[in-house]
Amino acid sequence: MCENVITIKGYHGTDTNSANKILDTKYFRSSKKKNEWLGHGTYLYEELSKARWWASISSKRRNKESMVLECIAKVEKHKVFNFDVPEHANNLIEFIQFIEKESIMIFDENEDVARCQLLELYRKQRKQKVTIGTFQSTNTYGKKDLEKFGIIRTERQICVHDHECFDFEAFSKIEE
Numbered sequence: 001m002c003e004n005v006i007t008i009k010g011y012h013g014t015d016t017n018s019a020n021k022i023l024d025t026k027y028f029r030s031s032k033k034k035n036e037w038l039g040h041g042t043y044l045y046e047e048l049s050k051a052r053w054w055a056s057i058s059s060k061r062r063n064k065e066s067m068v069l070e071c072i073a074k075v076e077k078h079k080v081f082n083f084d085v086p087e088h089a090n091n092l093i094e095f096i097q098f099i100e101k102e103s104i105m106i107f108d109e110n111e112d113v114a115r116c117q118l119l120e121l122y123r124k125q126r127k128q129k130v131t132i133g134t135f136q137s138t139n140t141y142g143k144k145d146l147e148k149f150g151i152i153r154t155e156r157q158i159c160v161h162d163h164e165c166f167d168f169e170a171f172s173k174i175e176e
Contacts, residue, residue, distance in 0.1 A: 006080065008073045008130060010044025010158040011174065013055025015064035019173065022069065026168040028160075035112035038131040038159035039119040042166075044071055046156035048174065053139075072170035073160050079129040081122070084156075095122050129162035 014022075022028055028042040037043075045051040048068065055066035082088050096118065099105055105121060107114035119131060137153040146153060160166065 004077050005074055006077050008044075008075065008080075008132075008158060008160075010046055010071050010073070011048050011051030012042065012044050012069045012071050013051035013053070013058065014067060014069070015055070015059040015062060016067045017064060019067040019069050023168070023171060023173070026166075028163055028166070030161075030163075034108075034116055035110065036116045036159070037112075037135060037157060038133050039116055039123050039161065041131075041159040041161040042163065044158040044160065046158060050155055052174075068174040070172045070174055071160075072167040073130060073158075073165040074167055075129045075162075075165045079127065079162075081126070081128045081131045083131075083133040092122060095125070123161055129160070129165050131159045131161065133157055133159075 012019075012022075012028075030041050031043060032040045045054065048070075051068045052066075055068050059066035081092070083092075099121070105117070107117050122128070123131065134154050134156045137155045139153055139155075143153065
């Protein structure tokens, strides 16, 4: 494999029917809500436990059984935007400063919607295929205990924008 291509492993939590359909058709439906954390695409968690949690919640809402898929994506290193890499974050800052200076776009007043708009614009301009970001976790267990010591629970999410990156043959079901 070329050294400029990296392999990314992540976990996608969903219901059993949807997981089987993904495996059978080798197709993901992109999430295109206007307030996506990392822009439009297919979301994976870096941690299996978080994908299991999400699968459980989303499946219960639809009264279905849950399943987690281990997903593999292969992508050129320069087509990945990772918030945790200082150079990547600096490039985004420069992009924000440029579009604000040039008044290229007016962003929504809602922070979550504005972030999605920004990341979609940046992704398309840079032809990014994957975005990775670490966020404050939605898990509130022991939050106050941790905060007393300046500790914030985080989680990493992976958004695959270009489904051509997926190596569907390497996908596997995670048995509960």
